[in-house]
Amino acid sequence: MASLQFERIGKxxxxxxxxxxxxxxxxxxxxFVVLVGPSGCGKTTLLRMVAGLESLTAGTLRxxxxxxxxxxxxDRDVAMVFQNYALYPHMTVYQNMAFGLQxxxxxxxxxxxxxxxxARTLDLDKLLKRKPGALSGGQRQxxxxxxxxxxxxxVFLMDEPLSNLDAKLRVQMRSELKLLRARLGVTTLYVTHDQVEAMTMGDRVAVMKPIDNPGETNLQQVDTPQTLxxxxxxxxVASFIGSPAMNFVRVRLAGGGDALTASIVGTPISxxxxxxxxxxxxxxxDYTDKEVIAGIRPEFFEFAALSNATHKLPLDVDVLVTEIIGPDSYLHFDLPTPPVHVGTSDEPADATLTQPADTxxxxxxxxVDPEAAAEASGTARITLDLARVHYFDPASELAIT
Amino acid sequence: MVSVSGYSGLTRTALYAGLLLCLMFFIGPIVWFFMLAIRPPETAFAMPPVLAFKPTAAAFFHTVIDPGANGRQAINSLIVAVGAVLLNLPFSVPAAYALSRFRMRAKKYVMLWYLGLLMAPPIAFLIPYFILMTRIGLSGTYLSMILVLQTLTIPFSIWVLKSFIDEVPKELEEAARVDGARWYVIMLRITMPLVRPGLIVTSMFAFVFAWNNAAFPLVLSSQSTATLPIGTLGYFATSGVTWSFIGAAAVLAMLPPMLIFLIFDKYVVRGLTFGAIKG
Known part of the structure; x- marks a missing residue:
């Protein structure tokens, strides 16, 4: 049981x-804090610094x-679970577990x-005499x-402990891990590149980003999954968290005082x-007569007939493709507006299609609603819930509040 | 793997003939030496070759049992070979570990330098080694031969062991560090057990190098510390060359290396192909 303080840490x-x-x-x-971010964001390095495997070149760790x-x-009293488990191959399960205590x-x-x-609580008691080579992936885990x-x-440190498991086992181990940690209640720092894993497991999630300037910081936001x-x-953060990812579009604001009109750049839509x-x-x-970037989560859209939002923007769109994934359904369409590039490109684009070649x-x-989506083809009328749209400064990329 | 059984009659016969030829080529000299030892001396180089003769084991008895023969030299060979093995690992293991794990500037050049030591013809150094050992008063001792042999066995062992240690994932040592192990515990309980095949194979090679080496004992040994190859040379005497004794001594000298390779066969293959294929 312990707390961890990071103070202007650098490597x-x-x-x-x-x-x-x-x-x-x-x-x-x-x-239970999850460090999440694309590869190269320093999450594993940070974890290794807590373990003592990597020295700090700046700051203080308490x-x-x-x-x-x-x-x-x-002398740190931390335990670490490695991505590839790092079990001692020449020792039995029992010896592996006993080594640290010895x-x-x-x-x-x-x-x-x-x-x-x-071993009993982890259902390993029958495997104690086996060596790691004779275990399945889940058992090794x-x-x-x-x-x-x-x-x-x-403190527990976990470096992508579930990434070597197949999809089904991963989901199962994820819930086992949650149960285990609820029972043990030990301070945990958990690294993953999978934002779904981060959102489902963490009390709080720290989103990190690769940097190349010593004046910047990797740490973008540390918050509860809901707040993130x-x-x-x-x-x-907006583009990294959420699957499928948030849509971004440039809009130009006009008007003043207590009435602002936004028009989507390149289109007559306003x-x-x-x-x-x-x-x-x-x-x-403050952004009157300027361009800002609007962030729209996929669920801010809905078929016009089904939407119950108070402030909505109707859009007639040509349906490119619909993907029906059980309870969810994704509808893809193009708008003639120049794309906004965000820096999370190496994040696997789960259900999103690649961008059109036309720049x-x-x-x-x-x-959207899966039943209505099943029938959608050609042109569909959908609406955007205007009360939920996010706006970002195009230069600083910070949310406008 | 290609199976011979998949071929038709004629092709198969040709294949077997080819295999037999290869076998003759490799095993022929050994068989010939064995025959040399058991045939009557006067038939040794007879033309045409005498195939029918009454075999005798006299030469073997002479080399092994008769006083003043090769028994003493075999023991000397054993002392030198075991000494070379014992001195090998305590020096090559730490060096290989450091070259594998630590970041150092000229690592590549150090490795190449070791390789150079292996590649240089030992004969070129015989005189310097002799002078060196005489000056420090070690000439004629077992220790002189054991020390000079290390110039071959240590570089070889470092190369082999380094590739073994390279294959041990760094995470295992890191896991042990987080588990609270000190460096020597990590070395002895994690890394060394995992490179055991490498330790065995390098020890074996050190033994065989030392056992087979004739050049170093030729200049460094004395009458009482002469090894088996030197003893065998003694049969080229002024009174004539006793071919049957040479044959018997050669066959006997071959036995320990052959036995070692037979017993540790799987380690040799693993040791020499290590790192070639990811398991």
Whole structure:
């Protein structure tokens, strides 16, 4: 049980490659925080710094208010689950789990007790005499967890522990992990590149981004999954969180005072920003006669006949394709507006189609009623719920509030 | 793997004939030496070859049992070979580990330098080694031969062991570090057990190198520390060349390396192909 404080932490490799810079946040006692971001965002490096496997080149790391920035891993009381499990292949499951306790000079009888108890809770008691090579992927995963649990550490560190499992097993282990962590209540730092995993597991999620300037910070936003989704602080977070990803479009604002009109660049489409929205986001008025970037989640769209939004923008769109995925259904269409490029391109685009080759149009994804979608073809009338649209500054990419 | 059974009669016969020819080529000299040892001396180089003769084991008895023969030299060979093995790992393991794990500037050149040591013809160094050992007063001792042999066995072992250690995932050592193990515990309980085939194969090669080496003992050994190859040379005497004794000594000298390779066969294959294919 412990809290973790990151204070302006930085890591530069070979004095030139900046992996992590200016990361400051706190993990509270018993909290489960997920570090998420595209590859190269420094999430694993940050985790390894907490483990003591990577030295800090800037800042201070505190474990329970004690500075551990330069402490050897063996004196940190943290346990880590590696991406490829890193089980000792020449030792049995029992020896793998006992190794850490032996290093800490725990009496043999006690080790036996702890290992057997932990093995029972993880359903490993029949496998204790096997070597890792004779285990399935899911079993190896559980042994790796067990090796961390037996130590009863102050902090758990997990580096993409589920990424080597197949899709079905991953979902199953995800819920097992949640149950386990609810029971143990140990402070946990969890790294993943999968935003769905991040959103479902974390008490709070820290979204990170690759950087190349020492003045920037990797850390974009640390918040509860709900807040991240509903109030992303910038375009990066908005586009990284959510699947399918948020749609972005340039709009030009006009008018003034308490009435703003927005027109989608390149199209004759325009709409009035709802007065209630303006009242909640007064900053928007400063962008009169300027372009801003509107962020539209797929679910802000709905078929016109089914929409019950108060302020809605009707759109007649040519349906390119509909994807019906059980309870969800995605409808893709193009609008003749120049696309907005966001910096999360290596994020797997789950259900979104690739952008059209024509650089003057943008592909949109709408999440709509599946039954109505099954019949949709040709031209469909859909509406956009104007009260939920996000707006971002095109230069700073920050959300306008 | 190609199976012979898949071919028709004529092709198969030709294949077997080819295989037999290969076998003769490799095993022929060994068989010939064996025959040399058991045939009457006067038939050794008879033309046309004498195929029918009454075999005798006299030469073998002479090399193994008769006083003053090769028994002492076999023991000397064993002492030198075992000494070479014992001295090998304590030096090559740390070097290989450092070259595999640590970041260092001239790593590539250090490795190439070791390779150069292996490639240089040992004969070129015989005189310098002799002078060196004489000056430090080690000439004629077992230690002198064991030390000089290390110039071959250590570079070889470093190359083989480095590729073995390269294959041990770094995460295993990191996991052990987080588990609270100190560096020597990691080395002894994690890394070394995982490269055991490499330790076995390098020890084996060190033994065989030392056992088979004739050049170093030729200049470094004395009457009492002469090894088997030197002893065999003694049969080229002024009174004549006793071919049957040479044959018997050669066959006996071949036995330990052959036995070793037979017993540790799987490690040799693994050791020499290591890193070639990802398991």
């Amino acid at each position: 530069t490799f070979d004095e030139q490659v900046i992996a992590v810079a200016n990361v400051s946040f706190e993990v509270e006692d018993g909290e 474990l329970d208010a004690v500075d551990v920035s330069d402490t050897d891993p063996r 290093q800490r000079k725990v009496p043999a009888a006690e080790i036996e007790n702890i290992v057997h108890r932990t 559980r042994v790796a967890m067990g090796r961390a649990i037996v130590r009863n550490p102050a 989704y509903k109030q992303p602080v910038n375009i990066f 709409y009035d920003v709802p007065a209630g929205y303006l009242a909640k986001h007064p900053g928007l008025a 003057q149009s943008t592909r949109f994804t709408a999440r």
